[in-house]
Amino acid sequence: xxxxxxxxxxxxxxxxxxxxxxxxxxxxxxxxxxxxxxxxxxxxxxxxxxxxxxxxxxxxxxxxxxxxxxxxxxxxxxxxxxxxxxxxxxxxxxxxxxxxxxxxxxxxxxxxxxxxxxxxxxxxxxxxxxxxxxxxxxxxxxxxxxxxxxxxxxxxxxxxxxxxxxxxxxxxxxxxxxxxxxxxxxxxxxxxxxxxxxxxxxxxxxxxxxxxxxxxxxxxxxxxxxxxxxxxxxxxxxxxxxxxxxxxxxxxxxxxxxxxxxxxxxxxxxxxxxxxxxxxxxx
Ligand SMILES: NC(=O)c1ccc[n+]([C@@H]2O[C@H](COP(=O)([O-])OP(=O)(O)OC[C@H]3O[C@@H](n4cnc5c(N)ncnc54)[C@H](O)[C@@H]3O)[C@@H](O)[C@H]2O)c1
Numbered sequence: 081x082x083x084x085x086x087x088x089x090x091x092x093x094x095x096x097x098x099x100x101x102x103x104x105x106x107x108x109x110x111x112x113x114x115x116x117x118x119x120x121x122x123x124x125x126x127x128x129x130x131x132x133x134x135x136x137x138x139x140x141x142x143x144x145x146x147x148x149x150x151x152x153x154x155x156x157x158x159x160x161x162x163x164x165x166x167x168x169x170x171x172x173x174x175x176x177x178x179x180x181x182x183x184x185x186x187x188x189x190x191x192x193x194x195x196x197x198x199x200x201x202x203x204x205x206x207x208x209x210x211x212x213x214x215x216x217x218x219x220x221x222x223x224x225x226x227x228x229x230x231x232x233x234x235x236x237x238x239x240x241x242x243x244x245x246x247x248x249x250x251x252x253x254x255x256x257x258x259x260x261x262x263x264x265x266x267x268x269x270x271x272x273x274x275x276x277x278x279x280x281x282x283x284x285x286x287x288x289x290x291x292x293x294x295x296x297x298x299x300x301x302x303x304x305x306x307x308x309x310x311x312x313x314x315x316x317x318x319x320x321x322x323x324x325x326x327x328x329x330x331x332x333x334x335x336x337x338x339x340x341x342x343x344x345x346x347x348x349x350x351x352x353x354x355x356x357x358x359x360x361x362x363x
Pocket of ligand 1: 106107108110111112113130131132133149150151169170171173174183184188209261263265
């Protein structure tokens, strides 16, 4: 992290010089990566975009493209060299057979942290997930200290990533904010997402806070907008000063016009929704 980290209030970033020299964005060709490329621009002089998939659109003036498979330790080591912070979005983002998750998410997150240690990167933002706690009921309210209840191999891999983050803080002082992203899409697609929705604007603010708030150690924060019925309490991450501006409420009529969900449907029971009922694979 540059020595200027935390020197200016986050809200003023766009008026001032970028505080990072080179920010690595993994998963940059994915849904959130595409959105964040432009939005993170004011925060770094150069954004290094990485993915195993083709990068589209091609690199703009303050971007550079560095293709990389996260499962390749040497390649990840080279990828991280010269970066002063990492926003780690790359990996399998849905429930899949364990072997796929193992390569991209479990080996991948190890490679990212190991490379960060070797190259002196001091701040990582880790895209964790609500699926780390997916087996809590929607009637329950939890904070970051609640025991994790992953709802599949994907959720397990994010839980492992959070442990990796804690370990690399305790052992090497690398600071991470693990954002348990709810559902970050243009708008909530169903009733469950009325609670879990995270607008792109709020996601961007949360990433900015996660990059520049001093002394975060390893912080776990839930990534949801200011929705009416939230299941998550962010008091353990109050030091980030994250105050979401958007709410799913503006989409309520549209979402509630959808056919009702049966009360026995996992989408109506569990915080992780349908992920809780996927698998087994390969029987
Ligand atoms: N979008 C959401 O609502 C949401 C919710 C919870 C968590 N997340 C997490 O946020 C991150 C971004 O989500 P997204 O919706 O953009 O997902 P996405 O699937 O669109 O993007 C993930 C990207 O990672 C890349 N990737 C996969 N395996 C890779 C590998 N082995 N090496 C290099 N790159 C690889 C993919 O090519 C893809 O472009 C993911 O880590 C996801 O788990 C997203």
